[in-house]
Amino acid sequence: MSVLLLRLAGPLQAWGxxxxxxxxxxxxxxxxxxxxxLLAAARGQRRTDPLTELLGLDFGVRIDQPGQILRDFQVARTLDGRDSMPLTNRYYLSDAVFLAAIGGDSELLDGLHEAVRRPQFxxxxxxxxxxxxAPVTLGVRPGTVAEVLGDVPWQASKRLRERGPSTVGLEALLDAPPGAEATETFQDEPISFDPAHRQYGWRAVVRTRVLAPNPDGRPPVAAGVPGGPALADHDPLTWL
Incomplete structure (x- = not known):
């Protein structure tokens, strides 16, 4: 299996x-x-076009920088200005960074990589x-989604990377393998984006943590040194 990597970062994101x-x-x-x-748009597919080639792809996402929830509201009026539309509350993720991994056939993923580099929409x-x-695609790599998500360096902002350790534990959400116990389920498996008949199936998700390298991070501090981990034989609760 091969994996296409996408770095999803921007001032605002919204994934409902x-x-x-x-x-x-x-x-x-x-x-x-x-x-x-997003991949279908890069290929120039219309909403009414079938998603046949994209339906069997494996998916996982790593939360490199969770950001903050931001609430906005919108008001609108009809074209003639006579009637007001209902007030709409819209929620966004601000200053977030994610690493999305799409697993599948290498030939298909190579084509998707080129499409994201030069999107038609x-x-x-x-x-x-x-x-x-910044560039969205990080290229195609061999391996499984879980393996690649643990190999790619931390994609957070440079300020956070320089303050962090050389290895960081990050939350990841992966498609649950067949027969595996899912952590949760979402109605998030796309079947059709046709506005007249949108269809989504249920998707089983495993929530886990992966270790990712951080080349910009601080080196580990020796045990017993101020600011480093405690010595192995020191137990402050022994007096109890």
Whole structure:
């Protein structure tokens, strides 16, 4: 298996899987349907086009910089200005960075990599008001989604990387393998983006943690040195 890596970063992101009517929520990490939609847009697919080639892809996402939840609201009026539309609350992730991994056939992923580099339609991080910053694709690598997410260096801002250790533990959400016990489920498996008949299946997710290297991080401090880990034979509770 090969894995396509996408660095999803921008001032705002919004990845909703349960948004309805006047409440437009966001998940804490990119959804599979949102990332598949981004790839379809890069290829120039219309919403009514079938997603056949993209439906069997494996998916995982690593939360490199969780950001903060931001709430905004919007008001609108009809074209003639006579009637007001309902107030809409919209939630976003501000200053977040994610590493998305898409696993599948290497030939298909190579084509998706080139499409993201030269997209036919503009790319957005969930909503049209959320463009990405910096190059989105990090290329295609061999391995499984879980393996690659543990190999790629931490993608947070440089300020956070320089303050962090040389190895960091990061939360990741992965497609649950067949037969594995899922941590949670989302109605996030895209079937069709046709506005007249959108369809999403249920997706089983495993929430885990992966260790990622941080080349810009501080080297480990020796045991017993101020600021470093305690000596192995020191137990402050022995007097109890």
């Amino acid at each position: 899987s349960t948004s309805r009517f006047t409440q437009r929520h966001t998940e804490i990490a990119p959804t599979k349907s949102g990332v598949i939609g 503009p790319l957005y991080l969930g909503r049209r008001s959320c463009p990405p910053v």
